[in-house]
Amino acid sequence: MNTDKKALLLIGSPKGESSTSASLGDYLISKLEQSGMKTERGFIHRLVNREEKIQNLFEMIDRADLIILTFPLYVDSLPAPVIKAMELIKEERDRLESKKPKSFIAISNNGFPEGFQNMTALHICRIFAEDCGFTWKGGLALGQGGSIAGRPLLEVGGMVRNVVKGLDITARAMIDGKDIPKEAIDFFSKKFIPNFFYNIVVNLGWRLQARKLGTKKEIRDKTYAS
Numbered sequence: 001m002n003t004d005k006k007a008l009l010l011i012g013s014p015k016g017e018s019s020t021s022a023s024l025g026d027y028l029i030s031k032l033e034q035s036g037m038k039t040e041r042g043f044i045h046r047l048v049n050r051e052e053k054i055q056n057l058f059e060m061i062d063r064a065d066l067i068i069l070t071f072p073l074y075v076d077s078l079p080a081p082v083i084k085a086m087e088l089i090k091e092e093r094d095r096l097e098s099k100k101p102k103s104f105i106a107i108s109n110n111g112f113p114e115g116f117q118n119m120t121a122l123h124i125c126r127i128f129a130e131d132c133g134f135t136w137k138g139g140l141a142l143g144q145g146g147s148i149a150g151r152p153l154l155e156v157g158g159m160v161r162n163v164v165k166g167l168d169i170t171a172r173a174m175i176d177g178k179d180i181p182k183e184a185i186d187f188f189s190k191k192f193i194p195n196f197f198y199n200i201v202v203n204l205g206w207r208l209q210a211r212k213l214g215t216k217k218e219i220r221d222k223t224y225a226s
């Protein structure tokens with residue numbers, strides 16, 4: 001049990017509380033809390049636009065021993081507010097004279113079926129952590145993020161049992177001050193729905209949205225296609 005350490009969960013999805021990023025991060029910090037760790041939670045898109053909020057973000061970072069960034073993949077990278085937060089945090093770290101050691105992990109989820117699509121974004125996170133002088137302890141990648149759709153993981157049920165296992169092992173490793181073990185990465189990234197079924201559901205979702213928005217005819221339009 002570790003009652004001295006503080007963990008900060010930074011949620012990078014503009015969808016906020018109703019995001020898959022929040023579902024994944026909330027489960028992980030609930031496990032850290034059970035071990036006696038103090039935790040704090042912040043939504044990045046609410047912390048980067050006003051000077052006093054940016055100061056709040058810096059203070060949260062300052063208090064944390066472990067920083068957990070959870071975000072959705074946007075165009076093979078990170079959402080704009082997360083990139084802005086990274087730039088601000090790096091500038092602030094450069095200004096600081098004494099720097100308390102901090103560990104950093106990242107959890108990326110995406111809409112395509114394959115979790116490996118998150119790898120570029122996780123490399124960006126590792127480089128950010130190293131540039132800031134944080135100790136990079138690893139990243140978790142999840143495909144088919146739309147199937148969780150912001151629901152608390154324990155309410156999603158058996159479908160996400162491997163995701164839960166991956167997070168349980170990650171929590172244990174964080175409590176023990178270790179890197180995310182490969183076993184956790186492997187459990188977390190296991191597909192929980194066959195691709196063909198996921199694609200049917202996701203494509204149906206797009207068609208329903210298009211119908212609602214009156215854009216059914218444009219759904220197959222391609223940018224820059226002549």
Ligand SMILES: Cc1cc2nc3c(=O)[nH]c(=O)nc-3n(C[C@H](O)[C@H](O)[C@H](O)COP(=O)(O)O)c2cc1C
Pocket residue numbers: 013014015018019020021022071072073074075076077109110111112113117144145146149150
């Ligand atoms: C602007 C935008 C860009 C996206 N780009 C990608 C992408 O490059 N690859 C991908 O697999 N999913 C992409 N997605 C889908 C999201 O990553 C996916 O819906 C994710 O589960 C959302 O997580 P959240 O609920 O935490 O926001 C994109 C979504 C948006 C809105």
